[in-house]
Amino acid sequence: MRRLAPALALFVAACASTPAPAPIASRPTPQVRERGDLIGLTADELVQRFGRPRFQVREGTGTKLQFAAAGCILDAYLYPPDASGAPRVTHVDTRRPSGDDVPQAGCIATLQAP
16 A cells, blocks of 8 residues: 555646646737838939949849948848839948948938039
8 A cells, every 4th residue: 555655646646737838928020110211212213313323133022222422332122012013112221331330311411412
């Protein structure tokens, strides 16, 4: 009987219910909304504003246009809103030739200067 008591205790413990783990609250993914007067422009509108791009790359449905002036490089990323729409700017990066960030407004002003 002494041998049976520990086995019986283990059996009873195995049958006990365990509490369900608490669900992990999921955070909604923040949506990054680009601001600026270049968002939504087409490639033709960018060319009218800044002249011929220094560099152009196409990847899938996206296009990157790069414009450069003294001390400023602007990369504009264009994607079509749907399969039939004209690609429009959805994101803009501005930087110095060294790679350091530069304020977008100042870079745009530099690129637009005559």
